[in-house]
Amino acid sequence: MHRDKAIPxxxxxxxxxxSACATAANGASSDEPRGIERYAGDPRLGEExxxxxxxxxxxxxxxxxxDTVVLAISPKKSYLVEVDRGCYNLDTAQSIGLAxxxxxxxxxxxxxxxxxxxxxxxSSGIGPSSCLIKGIYEWDKDALKMDExx
Numbered sequence: 001m002h003r004d005k006a007i008p009x010x011x012x013x014x015x016x017x018x019s020a021c022a023t024a025a026n027g028a029s030s031d032e033p034r035g036i037e038r039y040a041g042d043p044r045l046g047e048e049x050x051x052x053x054x055x056x057x058x059x060x061x062x063x064x065x066x067d068t069v070v071l072a073i074s075p076k077k078s079y080l081v082e083v084d085r086g087c088y089n090l091d092t093a094q095s096i097g098l099a100x101x102x103x104x105x106x107x108x109x110x111x112x113x114x115x116x117x118x119x120x121x122x123s124s125g126i127g128p129s130s131c132l133i134k135g136i137y138e139w140d141k142d143a144l145k146m147d148e149x150x
Contacts, residue, residue, distance in 0.1 A: 032044050035067045035082050036135060045080060046138030051106040052079045061096050067109070069096065078139040081111065087131030089115050099130070109133050 013091050032038075039045040063080070069090055072078045083090060094117040100109040114128040126140040 007118065020106040034085075036080070036137065038065065038068065044140050046140060048135055048137050049079070050136075051104040052081070052136050058096065058098060061093070064090055064093055064096075066091050066112040067134075069086070069093070070097070070141070078141055080137040080139045081133055082135040082137070083111055083131040084134050087113060087129055089113055090131060091131055095119055095128075105133065105136070107133055107135065 036045075052071070052073065057073060059072045059074060061069050061071050067085060067087065067090065068080055068082050070078055070080050075109045084106065088112070090113050092115055095114040097112040098105050098109065099112055100106070111131040111133060112128050113131055
């Protein structure tokens with residue numbers, strides 16, 4: 001085999017092996033709960049809702065993990081959004097947007113996630129991720145403070 005053709009194959013194999021190792025390290029072998037199960041018993045977690053209206057006016061986001069994020073729609077209204085496992089950079093997101101067909105986001109709509117603080121059009125990696133919304137739950141950020149005061 002000609003040397004110029006062998007080098008890309010070697011690099012391709014190395015990339016494959018490294019991604020396989022990363023997948024194994026982040027795999028389902030952990031005993032830590034994932035997704036919405038992580039918040040079982042948390043007083044901030046409310047009922048599941050069918051949609052989240054005024055989705056185009058997300059003020060901020062917080063509590064982001066591999067598969068959940070809290071979106072603040074207004075100072076008094078927040079939602080915990082659960083996404084499918086295919087959202088690889090939600091835990092390190094710097095910018096988040098919603099791709100919803102209406103002014104209300106629901107299951108099946110998508111979060112657009114970027115690791116750049118300069119907006120969704122920028123990225124320090126391979127570009128923004130599109131993450132399928134699996135569930136939306138009411139979120140009361142003050143419930144934990146009230147629960148601790150009792």
